[in-house]
Amino acid sequence: MEYLQGTYRVVKIRPGCMCDFTIECPEIAALSKAGQFVHIRVPGFTLRRPISICEVDKQAGTIRILFDIRGEGTKVLANTKEGDLLDVMGPLGNGFELLDPSKKAVVVGGGIGVPPMLETAKSYGENATAILGFRSEDKIVLTDDFTAQKNRVMLCTDDGSAGHHGLVTDLLKVRMEEEKPDIVYACGPKIMLKFVAKMCEEYGVRCQVSLEERMACGVGACLGCATPIKADDGSITYLHVCKNGPVFEAERVVFDE
Structure with missing residues (x-):
């Protein structure tokens, strides 16, 4: 499993009922596939938080993540502002197998x-x-x-x-x-x-x-x-x-x- 770990900037936060972040991480975006996830370090917590990758823009070098506030860790993560840096590990896991685009x-x-x-x-x-x-x-x-x-x-x-x-x-x-x-x-x-x-x-x-x-x-x-x-x-x-x-x-x- 090939993955990277580094500190990356949150470049966009969209309003809505879920926390919706776009993170600029070209190296991770280049490796990411549908169905994989990233592991994000939250200050003050030992364990990282796993969050599914929602969208990948390889050309822009970004990934998008959405998550709910489920506990103290995600509550802290939700306070992230545009321009803040996040410690991200990924892409992790095995994603979905995509068939030929002509398939249903x-x-x-x-x-x-x-x-x-x-x-x-x-x-x-x-x-x-x-x-x-x-x-x-x-x-x-x-x-x-x-x-x-x-x-x-x-x-x-x-x-x-x-x-x-x-x-x-x-x-x-x-x-x-x-x-x-x-x-x-x-x-x-x-x-x-x-x-x-x-x-x-x-x-x-x-x-x-x-x-x-x-x-x-x-x-x-x-x-x-x-x-x-x-x-x-x-x-x-x-x-x-x-x-x-x-x-x-x-x-x-x-x-x-």
């Missing part, structure tokens, strides 16, 4: 699992459908960004305040019935991933999922993010989400343990 792809994101779907859908343009789920209308992010790169957007909310009132799997079923895609990518809560994977299995569609687990080192040196995965012979082994993932073939993930 569906990306499914739930909540904080939506940001990494933007870069994933980018290469497919109008051949990608983005199924995005949020708790409510005031939590919606990035829909305009998906539309701007010619992705079809299907939106749902838990409370029905915007889009379809229900689950992402409701919309995935609609999309499957319209035209079976070549691949489905998903990131979000594990229960969501479980049912997305099950539906893809029923329809005979390949599915890759990005798992969300608590991480410590971010490079596979500790056991903090070990998760059960099916081996080729059907046995269960434990792999690191940070190093071996976060992306796995859905059929290999053990969701019920």
Whole structure:
């Protein structure tokens, strides 16, 4: 796994319900792929914070990250201002496998699992459908960004305040019935991933999922993010989400343990 560590400048902060930073880091941007993440050091905290890469601009030498405030560390990170420097390690992990842009792809994101779907859908343009789920209308992010790169957007909310009132799997079923895609990518809560994977299995569609687990080192040196995965012979082994993932073939993930 090839990654770098350095101090890089935050060049843009966008307003919204999630913290939305663009970081100028040409060396990291040049290596970054859809589905990978960065590990950011927060002053006063021992452990870095893992944050998915939302978007990569290799020409500008930037990456974009979005994150929620989930604890004291991200609360401090949220106070970052434009022009501030961040200690960033990355890109880390294995990303999604992108097929030929002519293939039909569906990306499914739930909540904080939506940001990494933007870069994933980018290469497919109008051949990608983005199924995005949020708790409510005031939590919606990035829909305009998906539309701007010619992705079809299907939106749902838990409370029905915007889009379809229900689950992402409701919309995935609609999309499957319209035209079976070549691949489905998903990131979000594990229960969501479980049912997305099950539906893809029923329809005979390949599915890759990005798992969300608590991480410590971010490079596979500790056991903090070990998760059960099916081996080729059907046995269960434990792999690191940070190093071996976060992306796995859905059929290999053990969701019920």
